[in-house]
Amino acid sequence: MAREQEVDVVVIGMGVGGEHAAGRLAGAGLETVGVEAELVGGECPYWACIPSKMMIRAGNLLAEARRIPGMAGRAEVTADFGPVAARIRDEATDDWNDQVAVERFTGKGGRFVRGHARLAGPGRVEADGQVFTARRGVVLATGSRPQIPPVPGLDAVPYWTNRQAIAAEEPPESLLVLGGGAIGVELAQAFARFGAVVTVVEAMDRLLPAEEPEAGALLADVLRSEGITVRTGTRATAVHHRGATFHLTLDGGEELTGRQLLVATGRHPHLAGLGLETIGLDPGARTLTVDGQMRAADGLWGVGDVTGLGMFTHVAMYQAEIAVRDVLGEPGPDADHRALPRVTFTDPEVGSVGLTEHAAREQGLRVRTGTARVPSSARGWIHKAGNDGVIKLVEDADRGVLIGATSAGPAGGEVLYGLAVAVQAEIPVDRLRHMIYAYPTFHRGVEDALADLGHG
């Protein structure tokens, strides 16, 4: 029987949210144990945000160079994935080694345990053959896992998830992408720009189905113009792997082939095998339900992807900060996810905040929308090649405030910032209309979209 060790806090899962919470708590002088089964830092630095954005940055450079003809002379572009793969190994992931991150945590006074942790009753955690009792409580930050759809044959073929895609040393000759959400479209475009022949298969009727239809339609047009095949409103009914080629059968009977298959059909909170039942919670729950202070139960806080409130690094860090404050007994506002910003880093970037028009109408709100096309703005027209984009605003007509916005276009994720402030602070639309917007910026399109507001 392992000796029980008393500490202040145990953090289970040292990904984005857990590492932030554990580091802050240790730094505040609490006796903090951080347990991580894989790599401290989690998905974001090793297999997700950071390396994927390195691929995208490189792909965007190629795309810009290819836009030179007709705008600035001639350019001969030869794509080479080598520097991207090297950068992912050397700069992003340290060859998937987390020593620096572990030392960052222990340097703050934290105690690190490598292993799989499990709850063993209120405030009790088993990990690596040790048992900890946490005086203040436990922070659960175990992230998410890929959601693999039940397509016949899929479990028997060597498909990629984001992990194998990020670790690729060269682009595949051809790539089938199942799922046209954030992961699917970002990686589809990045690999295609390095020469892969890419097909995206999305079950819903458009790409990025959780976002405004205008954004999905725009993105489909751009991806198609770059040579990517986009198939929406169709499902895979079978998968085979023969002679190093994947064969994907679609519901209409058509068969697609590719040298690699990326499954990017969503992620689910990782709650299995955590011993939630030992503290009276449902072990089969899809998400960890939390209150405004990120409390899931007495002495248990949940942060990050496990909460299902937005699977983004900025959400994990935002929630971790609230949980830390609460663990430390410091008062502070409840979590507020109304103005949650999201950016899909395709080219054009698709930024969005708050509710889509559809989601707002579903809530029974009286909605007005306004849109402006980026190419019609002065800056979009000047920009010319690569100027695809749209700004769309969603107004709660009864309150006269924006409750959602989309900004797709060059720097769409940056243009989003002002819109996120407007949604978060509920700045009256009337005041937004009377602001000065610098000329000729991309964000000046917001003024055009405000002028267009009024479709009931």
Ligand SMILES: Cc1cc2nc3c(=O)[nH]c(=O)nc-3n(C[C@H](O)[C@H](O)[C@H](O)COP(=O)(O)OP(=O)(O)OC[C@H]3O[C@@H](n4cnc5c(N)ncnc54)[C@H](O)[C@@H]3O)c2cc1C
């Ligand atoms: C390809 C891709 C690209 C992305 N790009 C972006 C982006 O550009 N911007 C953005 O904001 N978000 C992006 N995301 C989402 C982002 O990566 C996640 O939202 C973020 O990593 C969530 O942080 P987390 O701490 O909740 O979980 P994770 O980062 O998943 O960390 C959870 C950790 O818990 C550990 N763990 C699990 N169970 C146990 C256990 N029982 N014991 C011990 N340890 C355990 C895991 O090993 C893991 O390290 C992307 C995701 C993917 C897949």
Ligand SMILES: NC(=O)c1ccc[n+]([C@@H]2O[C@H](COP(=O)([O-])OP(=O)(O)OC[C@H]3O[C@@H](n4cnc5c(N)ncnc54)[C@H](O)[C@@H]3O)[C@@H](O)[C@H]2O)c1
């Ligand atoms: N830039 C970013 O911030 C960024 C980038 C990548 C991922 N992420 C995060 O990671 C999460 C997971 O990404 P994701 O792209 O896997 O999920 P997602 O939920 O964004 O998209 C999954 C897509 O797959 C489709 N789909 C589901 N089952 C299917 C099937 N059988 N056949 C065809 N299509 C199917 C869905 O309709 C959906 O459009 C995102 O929701 C996001 O929170 C963020």
